[in-house]
Amino acid sequence: MATDYWLLVDAVRISDAAQLIQEHFSVQQILPLYAGTPFDYLLEQSPYLVNMGADIANVETWRTLSYFDTSSVIFAVDDKTCADDFIAHLQAMLKIEVAGQVLCLRFQSQRLWDAVLAHANTDDIVQCLGPSKGVFWFNSDDVPVCLYKPNPFTPVEGEQQDSVFKQWV
Numbered sequence: 138m139a140t141d142y143w144l145l146v147d148a149v150r151i152s153d154a155a156q157l158i159q160e161h162f163s164v165q166q167i168l169p170l171y172a173g174t175p176f177d178y179l180l181e182q183s184p185y186l187v188n189m190g191a192d193i194a195n196v197e198t199w200r201t202l203s204y205f206d207t208s209s210v211i212f213a214v215d216d217k218t219c220a221d222d223f224i225a226h227l228q229a230m231l232k233i234e235v236a237g238q239v240l241c242l243r244f245q246s247q248r249l250w251d252a253v254l255a256h257a258n259t260d261d262i263v264q265c266l267g268p269s270k271g272v273f274w275f276n277s278d279d280v281p282v283c284l285y286k287p288n289p290f291t292p293v294e295g296e297q298q299d300s301v302f303k304q305w306v
Contacts, residue, residue: 226267
């Protein structure tokens, strides 16, 4: 099975992200993450989700672009995984409720993934990654990091009760 690489980039922090994406990556699909969600009214500030296909050279290019190290991540998704399922997962996790408090998750932020790596248990990781196999980002020391899911995806229903989420409320 091949792996497709999906770039999630903060279009507010990188104002010319759309142009840079078109110039530097093989793009199979690009969409604003907020499209069709309760955050639809913020489309101009929406992160871009970009299917770059299976070309690993895109990951190498990503490592060289200014500001992408602090304002984007790349998800590894099995090419047999339905793209709509992956997109729906990220959109569903934009706003979650934990212990009666609402949290908005910024998946494109290295800070979120640094916290997941430092504090998450297996269930937390599975929940955050959803149908993807793993995620790549640069940590706060600008070192590339990858986190892979330990088990195949199993959806977790209901309110998030895992340790990493509770630490954020």
